[in-house]
Amino acid sequence: MSIKFKIIKKDPKSRARRGVIFTPHGKIHTPAFINVGTQAAMKALEIGDLKKLGAEAVLCNTYHLMLRPGADIIKKAGGLHKFMNWQGPIFTDSGGFQVFSLGFGMERGLRKINATLKGGLQEGKRGVPPLGGKKLAKIDDKGVTFRSHIDGSLHRLTPKSSIQIQEKLGADIIFAFDECPPPFASREYSIEAMERTHKWAKECLKTHKRRNQALFGIVQGGEYEDLRKESAKIIGAMPFDGFGIGGSFGTACSKKPIEKTLGWVIKELPTEKPRHFLGIGGVDDIFYSVKAGIDTFDCVSPTRLARQGNLYLRPESRGNIRNKFRLHISKREFKKDFGPIDKNCGCEVCKTYSRAYLNHLFASNEILAYILASKHNIYFIQQLFREIREAIKNDTLSKLEKNWLS
């Protein structure tokens, strides 16, 4: 096995656990938040800064990298670590999520689909749901044919090619190629997608040869308890090095489904292997998921929010569930506010610059606005995870959660 996972401490009151994932490129202390560097680059940040901000690993997206610059170029460059100059652990996803998102008629995230969705997806029993006719992807039992969002060129991803591409990229932890069904998919379609995911999981295991690289399976099953349990049981029994929980949560659903789904799934997965929750980044979601037994998370939200001027606030600085733990720095009230973004934050940005300066940078469209905002938000999320790990160590996780969420 290419990684080792050691559980150091279990929370007595929940399924939360503190651990270490040992990878070919160093340790990841869990629970951990894996910041996303989609195109082999952190948005608005030098990769060296990521480490200084407390992050130990980064996740890149196979879909984007296979299209640009292409897996062969990255392989020739000596792999992702060398190409992007990140010597720590790297995750790559399978490309599945992005490709299926194209099928739903959207390119990034689940926001657009939520805006256009009126239950119509229930009708889409097979293949790409009938959304607007502008579908960019077509699913069959062997894989997905899709058009590049960059130049419209035709591509195909299969379980085999996804693994081969990820082997070329050379991440420490890679994911099996799965089908992520659209939010509110019908039971019938959810079964179909799940069965395809299970079949593809086997093909991924069969294809995967690279020894210094862990392969994680992905649990699907939509919003259905029996399907989720079945998927967790089947995928959990396969010889994967760890497991990802997939699906359309976050913007698509309320918090409840996350707690409920994790409750169904986690019990069926082997205790001793790490569990990754794909695409989750809200503070409340993080607490629920850590308590449910999740070890690692990835999400674009800290950096994406930063670029929109949404800067995180700690609970001591009036960050809470209602304001989503953030302020919008472009508001008029910050124009003459010479205090730091968050006086209870320990990051360099808060020690150095004022809200007035950040407000000015955003108003002036300065790239520095994105740089400083991203640094602050990444520090915030990494600091939250440091506190979570510390709390599990000290049996104070529920106290920490109360401080943050009440």
Place this chain on the structure above:
Amino acid sequence: MSIKFKIIKKDPKSRARRGVIFTPHGKIHTPAFINVGTQAAMKALEIGDLKKLGAEAVLCNTYHLMLRPGADIIKKAGGLHKFMNWQGPIFTDSGGFQVFSLGFGMERGLRKINATLKGGLQEGKRGVPPLGGKKLAKIDDKGVTFRSHIDGSLHRLTPKSSIQIQEKLGADIIFAFDECPPPFASREYSIEAMERTHKWAKECLKTHKRRNQALFGIVQGGEYEDLRKESAKIIGAMPFDGFGIGGSFGTACSKKPIEKTLGWVIKELPTEKPRHFLGIGGVDDIFYSVKAGIDTFDCVSPTRLARQGNLYLRPESRGNIRNKFRLHISKREFKKDFGPIDKNCGCEVCKTYSRAYLNHLFASNEILAYILASKHNIYFIQQLFREIREAIKNDTLSKLEKNWLS
């Protein structure tokens, strides 16, 4: 006097000199290149990185800052140094150049005007030249009334208000409010603009009260030898702490006028005070100007070129006058080029990343592209100036020039 200038060494074969400007915020070793941080921010760079790249000072633009966030906000923040977190010397220009540029129907630089110019400006004898009817500024003998390029609001700059604003901003070295006539201005108009500049220079001196701040006068006179000499004599005799050479060079004219103009002007200026050349950044221009006796330069070109993907090349790496000492990283040929931008460059970017990675970042519109490109280009220009200072010290300036320009 708020600054001191000490000449350490003179070049035996030219007017070049090596010196130190002592400012309230530290030394500037000359000849020096002052990078531009227009809106109280370096483009795509944390200000702390500027120092690491070898820069000792930065220049901000009064025009932009008076409009956004406004001089009062910067004063309340504790001045520019504190607002932008730069503890070294700061220059501000007077706002004149930008305001008059608006009058010519352009917002930034001289490029647009060059494209539309067919000698028509000669006809504009008074006020704003008749260019397209979209004039945003109107000159009179007391100042300039102009519309903000941001929101169209009406503003006025006069010698007095320019100085008062610059006192609020709190730079170490500020400039007198002058009129920069358009390129190819008629002799008649050049005289008019020059005389206004001289009258305004006196008003600036009379207004300026801040003691820990040097005030530089600006020499104008267009392309006319007698006017340039007259302007240098008159401005040079006023009790300024240093002098700027203004005018429309660079993109507007060939190199010749720069050498010629500096030849006329420098002899008339006091030897013991520093001389700043406004807005010049080409490698060949820099050598000509240093030899003519210029001590400091400012220009947006290193960072602007960087953001366009134009990365500097040293002469050992085939940088030369013909290719303007640069390569365009977005070219197809660099997609699979795993060597550094410039193997003879000592910057961190060249030690760390490949041309293929930079090519990918530019293709992918990653902000990191601008960050890394800016770092490389700033290092390049600062390194050039380190070599120029060293060459003056060792009486090898003409050898260095030959290495670079032949």
